[in-house]
Amino acid sequence: MNEAPRQGSSARPGAGERLFGRAVPRLEDAPLLTGRGRFVDDVQLPGLLAVAFVRSPFAHARIRAIDCEGARGMPGVAAILTADDLSPLLTSGVVAGAMPSAAIRHEVYRPVLARDEVAYAGEAVALVVAVTRHQAEDAAEAVLVDYEPLPAVADGRAALAPAAPAVHARLPDNLLATFDFHYGEVDAAFESAAHVVRAEFDLHRGGGHSMEGRGVVAAPDPLEDRLRVWSSTQTPHALKAALCTLLGRGEDDIFVSVPDLGGGFGPKLVTYPEEIAVAAVAAHLARPLKWIEDRQEHFLVSTQERDQHWRMEMALEADGRIAGISGALTYDIGAYTARGLNVPYASGMMLTLPYNVPSYRLDIAVALTNKAPATPVRGAGQPQATFVMERLLDLAAAELGLDRAEIRARNLVRAEQMPCRKPLKLRGGTDLVLDSGDYPATQSAALEQAGWAGFAARKDEARAEGRAIGLGLANYVEGTGRGPYETVTVRVTRQGRIRVSTGATAMGQGLQTAMMQIVADHLGADPANIDIHLGDTAEPYGFGGFNSRQTVVAGASADAAARAVRHKVLSVAAHKLGVEARALDIAGDLVVETGGGNRSLTLAEVAVAAQGIAGFRLPGIDTPGLQATERVVIDDMAYSNGCAVAEVEVDRATGGVRVTRLAFAHDCGVMVNPAMVEGQLMGGIALGLGNALFERMAYDEAGQPLTTTYADYLLVTSAEMPEVAVSHTESPTYLNALGVKGVGESGVIPMAAAIASAIDDALDDLGVRVLHAPISPQELRAAIRAAGGGAR
């Protein structure tokens, strides 16, 4: 099934050739390759002023006073505003987070600007407007803020200790929420278990680190009394809604658009205080303003994922079948809620999914700390859950003397169980149902590709040469296609062009191309005749990009809208030509006869006819125009699955780990574009490799960030990437007409688990167990020494 991506710009098909399912070239590429991309920092407007923020150097402090006088007189400075200055411009001083939950005990929404207290290093306390960015930054440095430092806490478990410093002085404790997942007879399962394995896991994940940081441009339009906002966001509709609410404006008074996005990876799905502040001040000053996040700000204030501490146990029958899983998760969410509890919720919900687990109990405690707010980063809690589950299975395999693949095969959800209802609820309360897939077959495909069966001999040979190599595996399930819907409008313009607009928002994954492929086959199959407008907030209902959802939900709506428009095109043309609609087809920009006739109409002619003529009946249609808007509602999620098998070599003297090969078998349903699917996997794999071995956003005990450059915080480069063999299987989901599932986060999910398993295997003579990530050489070297390896 290993289908190499079909490549080549000559792949542009002629009329009638299907585009869906093929590795056609991307519509996005040519402008991006020639310097004609339009990213938010490329937006230039007459009179544009630059914004810089004054940010707290302390993780926790009371603000006694802010003195802006000296700074106001500096060259180029147009305005400096504090929270008090901003207050009359806004209906509320905080950005209310999405995702309400009854479990949340304290309301800790992010202030647009901090007024009395800062709760993490980097929190904004004032906004400076100047002619140039240099001048704005100079003045920001000259703003004198009188801080009274307060005790800070920077560790989730420490924050929940009885005498812990308060993260917010006004709150009685730092426990943001507790909730649980619970089904089946857990206690009974452990009482009667043949085997029980136990472990604690410390799992960190760092930031999003899109190569483009965040940024916003806001420009008041005095002629129309509107505010135009360009933002590097994954969710323009959410931003528009927040701006309308906080600025007290109507829906037609604010227009948000998303330029080319230089990567998202999760943090850009949140609406940020900076976006609100810049827009409010632009409207107030009646001047266009631009703020572009620099990399240090990205480290300090863009949301990140965060440490999870798991204390877990698994009960097993004598034959290796899982009887129950029980434990507790402590989650560090940072100083404020920006996306509710959805990361720990996803972790707890996803833990057991690939396997048949008869009983499960997880108690989750969410702690506030004096750190930047935590929200989803690509994977959104699923990589950590996968790490815990897969490592428990490896411990169980060792306890029972079973092969690691065999214990998984005995527990995986089987193809004949599909659709498989799990005794778990999605966050909206609907039952969790695994829709499709053959998980054991996917695992087998990965094992075969990796040479699992013959590896023991290779490992022995290597060990005889003094090299420690190991092989590890991890299965995953990815929840994709979060509903309820995304809007898509398809219209044939009077020029005969096909215009597709949607609230779905590109982050670089090739969404324009995917939407084009879905629409094109119904409407002439000519990519050059199709214009795609993404992130369109003129449409009132939309969500945007997160949760590997857009090809699924926007794809379903695009397919339905294109079918509806095709029907109208053929009805009008049939009326004009005096033939049956079924005797017609659309080829390129022509409607042609298929049954031997050679008459044709251009799409432009059909579109002009379809708008109607005053005083005449519509030509063959009941509603005017060649347009359809669809919002296909899909409440259930589509579950992609896969298996990663990683091979590593461990340097026992240094603790260094090199991933040498990776076999990745996966199933994301029907693929719209196999080359783009492979691109999504490869990028996810690189991020997962970083999470496994390199990426750590470190803070000291006082909440000071320690890693704020790429010299300290290591991203994977091409040198660390292993050879990767990908194999695709396509099990269509019944949840949408296209049979597609999402794949945007698949690559990242199993990586740390598979690499940890491989390291254990490489060091199995020492009995080293990797129970944390990222796995630094220092930590691994210490573990090797503690296990008696390498006396030095």
Add this chain to the structure above:
Amino acid sequence: MSRETFRLTVNGASYEVTAPDRKTLGDALREDCGLTGTHLGCEHGVCGTCTVIVDGRPVRSCLMFARQAEGAQVRTVEGLAKGDTLHPLQQAFIDAHALQCGFCTPGFLMLIVGALEQDPDMTEEDLAHVLSSNLCRCTGYASIARAALAAYPRPAPAAE
């Protein structure tokens, strides 16, 4: 902060720039020359997104002051294609699916073009080493390496 006027030569055209001494070449290309194809990723010299070619060498334009490029030949991504004809490396990026969001792409293009013009005989191994100088968060790099090798085929390593 003194502001001075000087000229930059970019892609063969001359631009008058009035900027303070501390303005980087990257900022001047974007703001004063209107060449926004060069992107700034980290502004501390690690990610390589802002790479341009100065007098034949790939350079991080966030680490060079604009004034330092006075009198030099600067080349940016806007200068790679000849009219509608893409540079072979640009075409190879399309064919190999070597870009996703495209933000780091101009830096990779200028890095590869600059490095191979400087050392046309570099081996595949050398080229792999060069590619590790820039960061990409989308692609996982393999497709970028494929594109570079397609545009600049390297002789097979000599048999030992």
